[in-house]
Amino acid sequence: MSKYVASIPLGDIDRIRIYINSGKLPLRQIVAQEAPDLAITGNFWLYGSYQPTCPIKVDGKVLATDAYHYPALIWDTGPDISMGIVPPGGACGKMNYIANSAGLYQGKPETMYCNPDVRGRRGRTGWGFCGGALAFIAFPDGSDGMEPEELRDYVQGLGWSDCIMGDGGRKVNYYNRSTGDMVQGRDPSQNLILVYKRKRAPSEPDDSDKEDKPMSTKYTVCLDPGHGPDTVNGSPDGSYKEREFTWDMYTRIRPLLERHGVNVICTRTEDTKPSLTARCEVSNRAGADLFVSLHSNAEGGSGWGTARGLLVYTSSGPMTAKRNVAATAIVNRAHEAEVLLHGSGVAHQIEYTVLAKTDAPAVLIEYGFHTNMEDVDLLKNSSYRDKLAEATAMGVCDFLGIAWAVESGGDDTDTPAADWAAEAWQKAKSNGVMDGTRPTDPITRQELAVVLNRLNLI
Ligand SMILES: [Zn+2]
Numbered sequence: 527m528s529k530y531v532a533s534i535p536l537g538d539i540d541r542i543r544i545y546i547n548s549g550k551l552p553l554r555q556i557v558a559q560e561a562p563d564l565a566i567t568g569n570f571w572l573y574g575s576y577q578p579t580c581p582i583k584v585d586g587k588v589l590a591t592d593a594y595h596y597p598a599l600i601w602d603t604g605p606d607i608s609m610g611i612v613p614p615g616g617a618c619g620k621m622n623y624i625a626n627s628a629g630l631y632q633g634k635p636e637t638m639y640c641n642p643d644v645r646g647r648r649g650r651t652g653w654g655f656c657g658g659a660l661a662f663i664a665f666p667d668g669s670d671g672m673e674p675e676e677l678r679d680y681v682q683g684l685g686w687s688d689c690i691m692g693d694g695g696r697k698v699n700y701y702n703r704s705t706g707d708m709v710q711g712r713d714p715s716q717n718l719i720l721v722y723k724r725k726r727a728p729s730e731p732d733d734s735d736k737e738d739k740p741m742s743t744k745y746t747v748c749l750d751p752g753h754g755p756d757t758v759n760g761s762p763d764g765s766y767k768e769r770e771f772t773w774d775m776y777t778r779i780r781p782l783l784e785r786h787g788v789n790v791i792c793t794r795t796e797d798t799k800p801s802l803t804a805r806c807e808v809s810n811r812a813g814a815d816l817f818v819s820l821h822s823n824a825e826g827g828s829g830w831g832t833a834r835g836l837l838v839y840t841s842s843g844p845m846t847a848k849r850n851v852a853a854t855a856i857v858n859r860a861h862e863a864e865v866l867l868h869g870s871g872v873a874h875q876i877e878y879t880v881l882a883k884t885d886a887p888a889v890l891i892e893y894g895f896h897t898n899m900e901d902v903d904l905l906k907n908s909s910y911r912d913k914l915a916e917a918t919a920m921g922v923c924d925f926l927g928i929a930w931a932v933e934s935g936g937d938d939t940d941t942p943a944a945d946w947a948a949e950a951w952q953k954a955k956s957n958g959v960m961d962g963t964r965p966t967d968p969i970t971r972q973e974l975a976v977v978l979n980r981l982n983l984i
Contacts, residue, residue, distance in 0.1 A: 528670055530707050531684070532564060533659040540724040542604035544568060544584045544624055548578075548795055553699040553718075558874040561843040562720035565652045565701040568661050569626040569695045570644065571716035578716060581612045581625040588897060591616035597684065597690060598625035599653060604721070607660060609648055609688040618804035621955030622720050629678030630689040638674040638691065649711070650696035650930060651974060652681055653719060654689035657668050664700035664859045666709050681797040683794060692719075702843075706882035745926050746789040748809035751776040751821040752798020759822075760950070761902045762829050768896060772820045775893070778915035779820075786919070786928050802879035807933070816852055816887040816922060822905055823868070823892035836914075839890040841881040842874045848925075849887035856891065856921030858963045862918045866901075868892070891918065 533721045545560060557565055570581045578590040591615045600623040601607035609631065612623050627640045628674060649667035653660075663681055665672060672680065674691050696712040751772035753759060759768040773796055779788045789811050793805040800808075809817045818871070825831030827864075838857055840849040850872065857871035875881065881888045893914050894901035904910045920930050945967070955962035959980050978984045 527920065528708060529667055529669075530664040530705075532702050532705075533656050534607055534721060534723065535659045536607065538723050539607070539660065540722045541623070542601055542607060542722070543720050544582065544622060544717055545720050546584060546589070548943065549713055550714045553706065554876060556718065556772075557701050557708070557876055558842050558844045560720055561614060561847070562701070562707050563703045563723040564662065564721040565699070565718050565979065566653060566701060566747060567644040567697055567699045567711070567715040568624055568688065568719055569962035570640075570693050576716055580627075581616050583612075583616065583618065583621070583623045584717075586621045588616045592634070593617060596625035597622040597628040597631045597688070600691065600721075605724075609655060612670050624653075626692065626693070627674055627691045628689070629691055630682055630686055633687045635678060635682065637685055638678060639672055641689075644695065644819050645673060645959065647673055647676075648695045649693035650677045650694040651700065652677055653692060654686050655688060656681075656682065656684060656686040660680070661689075664709055665694075666698050667696060667711070690933070693761075701876070706876075706879075708876050708939075709922045721878050737777055744787060745815045745928075746791060746812055747778050747783055747922055747926075748793060748814040748817045748884075748886065749779060750805050750809075750810060750817065750823040751921045752795060752819055755797055755875055756799065758943075759896070761896045766896050766902050766906055768822050768824075771822055771893075771896075771911075774913060775820045775918075778911060779818075779918050781920060782915060782919035786921070786923050788926065788928070803883060805880055805884040809888075810883075810885045814884075816925060817884040817886045817888040818918070818922065819880045819890040820890070821892050823895045823897075825895055825897040828898075830899055831895065833868065835866040835902050836871060836894055837868040837892045838872050839875045839878060839881060839892070840872065841876050841878070846927075847865060847887070849889060851932060852887050852922070852925040852963070853889045853944060855924040856889065856918055858961070859917040859921040859924065860914070861967075863913050863965060865914065866894075868895075891957065 545556060569582055571578045581591050581596050582589045590662055596612045597609060599607055600610040600614045600620045602621045610616050612625050627638045628636045629637060629638055648671040650665045650672050652663040655661055677691055678689060693715060697715050698709055698711045699715045700709040751771060753769040757769045760766050776792060781792050793808045794800050823837060827832045838853040840853050853872045859866060861867060878890055881890055894905050896902050898907060923930050952966060954960040959977055
């Protein structure tokens with residue numbers, strides 16, 4: 527039976543919000559954009575109008591009411607969340623509530639009111655309380671489908687005191703950052719509950735990106751040369767094999783990092799191909815500070831394609847998360863080295879195992895497309911590989927706060943700003959308006975948008 531259950535103590539909650547999915551976005555995209563710790567389908571909505579049908583209030587605005595009393599999740603910001611009753615008309619002192627078909631209220635089973643069209647044994651979601659903690663459950667569609675009452679009885683068996691059945695059927699959308707679970711329904715949810723956990727103090731253990739280490743501690747970076755001996759990925763003309771490239775890149779990056787005092791570990795040997803989960807375990811056991819997976823990209827289809835450039839994947843936003851700080855550092859160094867980027871150079875993919883199941887901040891670098899003739903010529907070139915390896919190691923050192931030591935009198939790429947701009951440049955860096963790299967480069971339109979946004983001008 528595939529089911530997904532989560533419970534979050536109220537003390538761990540920073541905030542809870544209802545996300546109105548007016549763009550009809552798939553869950554993966556919502557997670558990438560909004561970066562919640564947990565997301566789950568909200569309440570019923572009408573196919574025709576795309577409007578919710580049960581009581582819901584979002585940030586002080588009532589979006590739907592009904593003529594009955596509804597048990598609901600009710601809160602102002604999130605840590606204060608409780609089960610309560612929303613009266614007919616929806617008047618309620620709190621900023622947010624969400625109701626649907628209630629199954630349990632204060633330990634007692636409720637008669638579950640729902641229309642025949644939402645009955646049947648189908649995928650279900652539920653939200654409520656168990657042992658005083660906020661609790662969530664999701665059953666995907668398929669053989670494990672349930673009638674509403676079966677869901678109620680099931681969670682009562684788990685010890686839940688309160689349960690509201692959310693929307694289900696083809697709209698079971700559920701994500702849990704700490705377990706890496708992502709269940710995406712065939713249809714989007716019109717609204718979702720997003721939970722954000724409290725940021726932990728540095729002294730507390732952290733279950734996501736690691737906290738800063740004291741300067742005296744040696745950093746450990748786990749390099750993951752993608753694939754292995756029997757992997758066939760390569761260029762359409764057979765002149766390039768991804769598995770050889772990834773191993774070769776590992777052998778080039780490793781000494782650069784070690785020269786800077788970094789302890790480097792590797793997920794495999796040249797002649798082995800461990801599972802993706804096993805690769806994560808190597809990193810997790812070592813308590814790595816950063817996980818870097820090395821790959822080259824492929825466009826769909828069997829022949830040559832047009833897609834080009836370097837792209838670094840992380841599991842999800844926000845861009846201030848350590849994994850994205852690391853990805854941005856690597857991309858900036860690659861850009862400085864005049865490596866062509868694919869799009870902005872950073873993208874998110876929550877479903878990559880090595881990004882989701884690593885404890886350390888994790889990035890996956892696609893150095894270029896081996897399905898593109900120009901890219902593959904570069905990827906086969908030894909001095910280009912050196913350039914990629916150096917940009918990677920420099921970005922990793924930037925992320926770890928290690929000053930890059932030029933080996934033999936080469937150029938220092940970290941050019942200071944010109945005198946006339948020095949003061950403004952310093953201000954922009956120290957206020958976080960700009961990241962302090964590439965002082966003399968032209969600015970792209972998306973970089974300009976980010977700057978305007980940081981200045982609250984848009
Ligand atoms: Zn690959």
